[in-house]
Amino acid sequence: MNSSTKEHIKSIVGSENFFDSPEDKLVYSYDGTPIYKQLPEAVIFPESEEQISQVLKLANTEKFNVVPRGAGTGLSGGSIPVENSVVIVLTRWNKILELDTSNLTASVQPGVVTGILQKEVEKIGLFYPPDPGSLNVCTIGGNVANNAGGLRGLKYGVTKNYVLGVEMILPNGELIVTGGKNMKDVAGFNLRDFIVGSEGTLGIITKILLKLIPKPVQSITLLAYFNKLTDSAQAVSDIIAAHIVPSMMEFLDHTTINCVEDYTRIGLPRTAEALLLIEVDGRGSIVQEDAETIRKILTKNKAAEVKIAEIESDALLLKTARRSAFSALARKMPTTILEDATVPRSELPLMIEKILYASKKYDVIFGNFGHAGDGNLHPTCLTDDRNQKEIEKAHKAFEYIFEEAIKLGGTITGEHGTGLAKKQFLEKVAGSTGVDLMKKIKLAIDENNILNPGKIFSISPKCEGSLPKRREQIKDFNA
């Protein structure tokens, strides 16, 4: 990027909001995704819609790329820069604009942290359910762009079920306002739902209107340990088949239990092969009854022990422990490649068997955990990205897992998005007609392909996050 373009961008956003030192470029070269990283040309913190619009217009004429970014916790590389790009960071757009207690809605800026919004609405007896594991850090903008799920997805759904309206600046610099406070609205194409999950490729979201619901009155948290992995998976299927919808049904395997226990020291049983963390919520005696039925099903499926959290702080501790699972696995190996394969819930036991088989066949270590109730598993490969051979083995194992998931009627990603990390598998799920249609839509909205190009699918192959260096290229360390 030439310096006059940089100067132009600087004049739009102001020099105090423009960063291009080596340090600043470096620390926006990654997100939460392992392996991929690439330096941007500059990083900017625009202060108004008008500034964003001007930068996008300039990108079209000066031919540079723009990558939107929230907190950078994404796990598919959505906010990793591409070649010749400027990163637009939205973390400073962090105001809750309105909490409407008559219509039960919240209007927020995209940089509002999910967990902070939840605390604020709960203070007034309301509830915003989507709770990704990263909720204390990630932003609503990032959640909407990735259609993030979370622990409570089973009963309450994912981000898209709560988005009532979106304001977004299109790649050509125009502002579009979709949706609103109406609970019903069928005027024209449903653009709002189309924007949710578009991974920052169709526009920069500047304002979001969210639906809130009343806070559940009661909840019971159960914890069950199993000596056999497949027993736990069967228990999950049985609970769903018994027509009970817990608000949460999370699963951790032996490796994950031990890493989480190393971090939290809350007394999880280190010998257990699997653990289920289940929460039921609602009102009145139904909650008790559901908990009792679940307890019976767990015992019938040979749970070694079933515990009920006595006090709310214990339940909270358990949920926090579960949220730490992915990062805690890094205690074992420095690189944790987490996948997001999802299958219809009834196929969960079979999918787990396939993962165990892949681990043996390709000689890689997996830590497994996930949103069992949604059939959304996170088989996480524990490896070291400084060792190219290990990484290749991991990729082979994942290829196998994706193939098998698709055969079972599943998908390659349940909630983390396609981004850079999974785009090579997209066609297998969406089909070539599907991918072609997506590309056409993208080009119709973003004529010059300037906004987050190279993500989801490639239109211009030049925009790939760079892969890690090979072992030989890494200099010797103080070993």
Next chain:
Amino acid sequence: MHKEISRKELLKILPHDDILQQCMHCGLCLATCPTYDITKLERSSPRGRIFMIKSVARGEMELSESFSEEMNFCLDCQACETACPAGVKYGRMVEAARVVADEAGFGSKMEIALKRFALRRIVASRKALKLFSWFLKIYQKSGLQKIIQKTGILKLISKNLFEIETLSPVISEKFSDTQIKEIEMPEGEVKYKTAFHFGCLMNTMFADINLDTIDVLKKCGCKIITPKDQVCCGSLMGHNGDMKFALELARKNIDAFDKHDYDFLISNSAGCGAFMKDYAHLLEDDPEYAEKAKKFSSKIKDITEFLSEEKPDLNLASLNENIKVTYHDACHLVHAQKIANQPRNIIKSLPGVEYIELEEASWCCGSAGIYNVVRYNDALIQLERKMKNISNTGAEIVLTGNPGCMGQIKHGVKKFNVNVEVIHPITLMKRMLQLKQAD
């Protein structure tokens, strides 16, 4: 002038690549970082700093002024270590990075020289610290302080210097080491064999807290050995890039205490306790001291840890009906030693105390070793936030277990006009003890 610092030298100081690689850049630590909270810039976050350090170690990025700036902007509060599920040892990384940047000649020369001189020559030497404290005391006592503060002469010279001057706590009338006997015995039978480390700041600036600690321990049935040849724990030097000197002090302390027979080594200063618990790790490669250090460290207990675990019967009297009390977590207790419940349990068990939990109790107050002296304005942002939270509790007393935090929050009381008394938990217990004895 910037000095070329060879890769080999660099790698000798920076942690091994396996340690740097441990961070899988998930970002879960961002929410707890006080500096990221101010700027919302990734480079002022733990994840960003680790990435920069890693890149420097790998020879992918040059050392620079802004690298040095970010490393020194960090409070080294270790909140990110508590938040990190992956077990990343951030503190060690940033401390090493500071050394590298200092050595290469980045950052303020004055600041570095001042740091070195103050820590090595004054804090670490009990004689020099006492001498320095005497000067300060005379200065405070003679009324000179008031005059200077009033006339605002210092303000003219430099606003910062003026603020720093009001930061220095009032020096104790008498230092504690001259008043504590080498062996103190309880009135009744000996229930615990303990030893006591009196610290350097505690000894000169907060001598009363040391005396209170001894009184409470005696009441618990402790025999207390306080070796006269003990030295400063070395934490301030260790955290500020002078590990070699810190380890010399560590060995001296180990020798001083090793001669005695005790089961618990009590510390009432979070920073000292944390660092002495770390001796085991810091000296693990020293053939002569590794074993001794392990034994030494395993016996260290913070006073609140000791009281909460041993539950001695103190039979305290309530001061008056319902005193409202809150508690601020010192970083070196909650993050470095993972001590959070113990002090709360004790405080809640005190008679006549209404305990109010402080919002963001474990958020750094900005004291951070000598951070509030070297980077006064950055520290002030954190202090203001802390004082707001304290003020919101409506408490009459805020308790905290570290001399640095006490000094900083006392400064906050003056600066932001908050009506609250800042004391160590042990002081509150001592008052209750006194009342009982007066009964």
